[in-house]
Amino acid sequence: MSVRHALLALLSEGPKYGLQLREEFEARTGEVWPLNVGQVYTTLQRLERDGLAQSDGSDTEGPQRRFRITEAGREELAGWLRTPPDMTSPPRDELVMKILVALRLPGTDVPGVIQAHRRYLVQLMQQWTRIKEAAPESDIGLALAVDAELFRLDSVIRWLDSADGRIKRAAASSQQETGPMVKLRIRTGVTR
């Protein structure tokens, strides 16, 4: 989440004070992303330094200063909205690593490992769903933020389900083709 651009977006509606920006930021994101006030002021200073926002006057300090977006700020915001975030190279996923290691570790109950992660993720999804259920329907910001979490967690569970099925099928077919020896190799993960 780019705090810098989120603040520019709020300023694009009109001049605002620092504290007001923090409150509005948290309200719009359904308080899913908390923001401390220090972070707000540091970001505002940088926006001012870069000519993307300007304050009422440099005489007053802290909460008394009101900020407004500049023309350069509006251009920056419009450009940012349409620039896709970098999703090309996925980071080394810890969960994927754990399942791969489980597959190679002799004597590991791989479905059991998968299930431990699946249960944790479903529990997390239950918590998010409770938040969505309790929120007023008019709070679209919160619903969108929670949906994003739910879809993300759901995709991980789908990967676990697919891994579970793939491992089960691989074990079954290798047992069918060449007998128990290969099954042992797959279980101990010395297949590659």
Next chain:
Amino acid sequence: MSVLEMREVSRVYGQGANEVHALAGIDLRVEAGAMVAVMGPSGSGKSTLLTIAGSLEAPSGGEVWVAGQELTKMSRNAKARLRRRSIGFVFQDFNLLPGLTAAENVSLPLELDGTPARKARVASVRALEGLGLGERAANFPDQLSGGERQRVAIARAVVGDHQLLLADEPSGALDSANGEAVMRLIHAACKRGMAAVVVTHDAQLASWADRVVFLRDGRITDQTMPPAGPESLLGQTGQAR
């Protein structure tokens, strides 16, 4: 009080070398007001569990109690009566009767159970109104959208004195917004005191449940703990960067 209780339930299909254990050693209790989701891959026994809980199929072993009555000791007619009075079913393909209006589809189980037609009709329209379908009561299923048809199916499942709602992939063919609406309705019915068992492979649907049990090769292998309050998520995860 448990509305549904399954004790050591098993189901075996076939014989000898062809024997398949669809369910084994199932212990499941669902209290009034609770919503339980059953998750598992296809072939794990989810649908068999649901049909046995709904008395549509008899177990090979074990006991099934619904609303205080033990199913295996009941006659066919008594089971049919229990289904009409106490159990509401929601299926993936809705199972609405095409020749009946939405209101008639909902009132039919009540009328079959001896409720006078007028009274059944009032209960039916009230249930449809509760789901935002009051104006569609006179429409036939083919005049309704997929989401509306599923809401009629839910109205039929919650109408009258039903205590147990059994749902098999209740949002199967629906988009995610309609799927969420269906789960909200089922959860709301539970808050009014119904017990529900929802079978699904979809984690987003399952996450509406108070408890999720995981089925694998016909056995319950795991279940979720009661979810922590929202405080543990709000203000901690996803810190603004």
